Amino acid sequence: MTPVLSIQNYTLDYISSVGPVRVLHDISLEIGPGEVLGLVGESGSGKSSLAWALMRHLPENAREVAGSLRLGDIDLQRLSPGELTRIRGRRLGMVFQDPSTSLNPTLTIGRQITEALIQHRGLKQRDASSLAINLLGHVDLNNPAAIMRRYPHEISGGEKQRVIIATAFGCRPDVILFDEPTTALDVITGARILALFARLRRETGVAALYISHDLALVTRVADRVAVLERGRLVEQAPAADIFRAPRHANTRALVDAVPRPERRLVHDKPGDQVVLAASDIEVQYGSGGLFRDATPPATKKIGLEVRGGEILGLVGESGSGKSSMARALTGLARFSGKITFDAHEIHRMRDMNAAYRRDVQIIFQHPDASLNPRHRIDEILSRPLKLYGGHLADIPRLLEQVRLPASYANRWPHQLSGGEKQRIAIARAFAARPKLVICDEITAPLDVSVQAQIIELLLALREETGTAFLFITHDLNLIRQIAHRIAVMRRGEMVDLLPVEDFDADHVHPYTRELMAASPVPVG
Amino acid sequence: MTELFIRLMRKPQGFVGIVLLALIAAACLFGPALAPYAPEKIDFLGRFRAPGWQNWLGADQFGRDILSRLMVGARSTVPLAFIATFVGSAAGATIGVGSAYLGGRTDEAIMRTIDAVMAIPGLLMALLLVSTLGNGAGNAVIAIAVAFAPGMARVTRSAALNVRNQDYVKAAIARGEGAPWIIFREMLPNVMAPIVIESTIRVSFAVMLFATLSFLGVGAQPPASEWGLMVADARQYMHQAPWGLIAPSAAIALTAIAFNLVGDGLRDALNPKDER
Numbered sequence: 001m002t003p004v005l006s007i008q009n010y011t012l013d014y015i016s017s018v019g020p021v022r023v024l025h026d027i028s029l030e031i032g033p034g035e036v037l038g039l040v041g042e043s044g045s046g047k048s049s050l051a052w053a054l055m056r057h058l059p060e061n062a063r064e065v066a067g068s069l070r071l072g073d074i075d076l077q078r079l080s081p082g083e084l085t086r087i088r089g090r091r092l093g094m095v096f097q098d099p100s101t102s103l104n105p106t107l108t109i110g111r112q113i114t115e116a117l118i119q120h121r122g123l124k125q126r127d128a129s130s131l132a133i134n135l136l137g138h139v140d141l142n143n144p145a146a147i148m149r150r151y152p153h154e155i156s157g158g159e160k161q162r163v164i165i166a167t168a169f170g171c172r173p174d175v176i177l178f179d180e181p182t183t184a185l186d187v188i189t190g191a192r193i194l195a196l197f198a199r200l201r202r203e204t205g206v207a208a209l210y211i212s213h214d215l216a217l218v219t220r221v222a223d224r225v226a227v228l229e230r231g232r233l234v235e236q237a238p239a240a241d242i243f244r245a246p247r248h249a250n251t252r253a254l255v256d257a258v259p260r261p262e263r264r265l266v267h268d269k270p271g272d273q274v275v276l277a278a279s280d281i282e283v284q285y286g287s288g289g290l291f292r293d294a295t296p297p298a299t300k301k302i303g304l305e306v307r308g309g310e311i312l313g314l315v316g317e318s319g320s321g322k323s324s325m326a327r328a329l330t331g332l333a334r335f336s337g338k339i340t341f342d343a344h345e346i347h348r349m350r351d352m353n354a355a356y357r358r359d360v361q362i363i364f365q366h367p368d369a370s371l372n373p374r375h376r377i378d379e380i381l382s383r384p385l386k387l388y389g390g391h392l393a394d395i396p397r398l399l400e401q402v403r404l405p406a407s408y409a410n411r412w413p414h415q416l417s418g419g420e421k422q423r424i425a426i427a428r429a430f431a432a433r434p435k436l437v438i439c440d441e442i443t444a445p446l447d448v449s450v451q452a453q454i455i456e457l458l459l460a461l462r463e464e465t466g467t468a469f470l471f472i473t474h475d476l477n478l479i480r481q482i483a484h485r486i487a488v489m490r491r492g493e494m495v496d497l498l499p500v501e502d503f504d505a506d507h508v509h510p511y512t513r514e515l516m517a518a519s520p521v522p523v524g
Numbered sequence: 525m526t527e528l529f530i531r532l533m534r535k536p537q538g539f540v541g542i543v544l545l546a547l548i549a550a551a552c553l554f555g556p557a558l559a560p561y562a563p564e565k566i567d568f569l570g571r572f573r574a575p576g577w578q579n580w581l582g583a584d585q586f587g588r589d590i591l592s593r594l595m596v597g598a599r600s601t602v603p604l605a606f607i608a609t610f611v612g613s614a615a616g617a618t619i620g621v622g623s624a625y626l627g628g629r630t631d632e633a634i635m636r637t638i639d640a641v642m643a644i645p646g647l648l649m650a651l652l653l654v655s656t657l658g659n660g661a662g663n664a665v666i667a668i669a670v671a672f673a674p675g676m677a678r679v680t681r682s683a684a685l686n687v688r689n690q691d692y693v694k695a696a697i698a699r700g701e702g703a704p705w706i707i708f709r710e711m712l713p714n715v716m717a718p719i720v721i722e723s724t725i726r727v728s729f730a731v732m733l734f735a736t737l738s739f740l741g742v743g744a745q746p747p748a749s750e751w752g753l754m755v756a757d758a759r760q761y762m763h764q765a766p767w768g769l770i771a772p773s774a775a776i777a778l779t780a781i782a783f784n785l786v787g788d789g790l791r792d793a794l795n796p797k798d799e800r
């Protein structure tokens with residue numbers, strides 16, 4: 001059987017100011033008709049570069065050193081720009097990571113779908129419109145005719161991704177490249193997109209290359225999985241085997257790093273005294289004006305308690321108000337309600353005194369954004385020491401605490417990797433010797449293996465200092481490994497607050513059950 | 525810093541701009557020493573002498589050498605324009621970042637006041653201030669700085685609004701940093717790129733504004749050899765001796781172009797996406 005897509009000994013360099021940097025080493029992959037190949041790798045492993053090479057959309061400084069890329073009997077590297085235009089979309093479709101940026105915000109959905117259909121399938125405007133409505137209905141969008149008239153900002157992220165998938169399938173390509181299509185979506189929406197993908201695949205028999213950093217997810221959608229490590233292909237195996245019997249050490253590390261709820265990492269019990277008690281917390285963004293009503297509050301009368309040394313998980317999909325809680329507790333958003341901390345009552349932002357600011361620290365999701373790019377690491381770490389008392393001589397100790405060499409003090413944030421930056425953010429939070437640390441999705445932008453290291457570090461720091469954590473995440477598998485209790489939020493309301501052992505019980509809220517079903521637990 | 529300079533020199537507009545600026549700086553520093561004649565040396569035999577071997581750029585109505593006057597006058601034109609822009613930009617940037625940091629009603633109040641000030645054209649504003657404060661180069665500097673500050677405040681605020689939403693600013697607020705630290709150390713360094721670019725472009729406006737004020741008689745006073753004043757003086761004799769008008773006008777234009785080119789070059793060099 002001839003493969004639909006074949007990559008032979010492909011090697012790719014990027015020319016940088018320090019000379020050529022090899023991003024792909026001698027890659028050979030084949031995708032048979034109707035087959036879905038999963039491509040897994042950490043960030044920087046070159047998986048997106050491979051996708052761009054296949055789409056013939058490499059940056060100017062890319063140099064193809066060796067190898068061939070073939071789509072059926074077409075040599076992709078030899079195509080002229082005109083021929084490429086006919087191939088792209090028509091025979092080789094692509095679905096991108098972030099649906100919010102892959103649709104043109106100034107054109108209606110209908111215009112964008114019909115344009116693709118007219119271009120690639122040579123349809124008349126009227127036929128294209130009726131086919132587009134058909135396609136949108138087929139990807140489970142309600143009232144497709146109405147969606148056609150809308151602009152991208154008028155539909156949700158999940159709906160946008162459905163529109164893009166409908167367009168990609170509608171042009172009936174031979175192969176579709178999926179570049180992390182669910183990463184930018186929340187868990188439940190992502191799970192529905194995956195179900196849709198599985199159904200469309202069954203119906204159309206299209207071949208696909210599915211790129212993701214999430215091994216657990218890939219094993220559910222792909223027939224075969226290829227693991228990419230720093231531009232080298234280290235393992236290729238049927239999806240079912242890769243989890244059960246990973247052969248290469250790197251694959252095994254990836255498999256081990258995938259969080260599994262049954263493997264608990266925390267075994268102690270939290271203390272009895274309450275560190276922080278919040279009741280009736282309501283966060284409201286923007287007040288109503290003369291001509292508009294007030295927006296509904298982001299959180300509705302939420303109450304929670306954190307005990308000494310406890311890890312309290314807070315999960316929910318995007319927009320559920322979990323980050324708003326973090327902001328309220330750290331005085332970054334206006335709120336109403338009451339926070340009791342150390343017998344000190346707080347009703348407004350202004351009531352937060354220096355002691356509270358010291359004792360409650362926050363770590364943000366994106367380490368790139370939470371470290372000032374114009375400050376060196378030592379200056380970043382010196383601020384909490386200056387504000388809360390401490391000696392600048394402690395900086396090497398702080399770095400050591402987060403397992404970084406003391407020489408990092410002189411570096412700039414951009415010279416560090418994502419995981420290292422997050423360690424600096426953790427060191428900054430712990431420099432204040434806090435009683436409670438709020439972690440706002442701190443592992444979400446990191447690779448699974450780095451995520452596992454960060455979690456290990458946090459747990460070690462907790463051993464040392466006895467700090468309590470409020471751990472906000474959308475990853476239910478991860479939080480079930482470490483939390484003592486888990487609160488589930490949905491649309492600003494708390495639907496569940498359970499000890500972690502009760503999550504397998506029957507009395508969980510239906511939404512919590514849906515959330516658990518949507519979190520891909522690795523097979524095998 | 526040196527890396528930035530190298531990147532700037534690689535751009536054609538940056539290179540030409542830097543070379544022109546170096547020439548102007550040389551004129552500012554060594555002008556009086558290099559000038560062939562004293563700027564106020566009157567030569568009655570050489571009135572309206574056309575450009576030639578004696579006076580390279582010709583002579584004016586008193587027979588004063590125009591080239592010498594230009595070289596000496598650079599010192600009273602370019603540095604003043606530079607100071608005025610610097611003061612105006614610094615004030616505007618502080619207001620802009622502060623306004624973005626404070627946010628809400630305060631931000632609204634500051635920005636609407638700035639809008640009101642900006643409704644008055646720059647030149648008119650400068651004239652108004654000079655006529656209140658009195659004539660003279662020092663007051664013209666203040667007037668131009670005040671006229672520039674609102675525009676800078678606007679540019680800076682729009683950049684600072686983005687920075688305001690960054691997590692490192694939130695982190696600073698959450699750990700209880702004071703407003704001066706957040707404004708000057710956390711936010712300001714991150715909005716420097718647009719400020720630097722905008723200021724270099726504005727220096728050229730300042731040179732022209734200065735010349736205009738002198739031309740109108742409220743800036744530098746005769747017999748100073750300020751360029752705008754030279755244009756004003758030569759205007760009466762435009763038909764007899766056009767070189768008296770052309771030479772200082774060309775000097776003003778050249779300075780404006782030099783700063784504009786450097787501004788353009790900096791915009792590209794400071795753009796991190798341009799890093800190849």
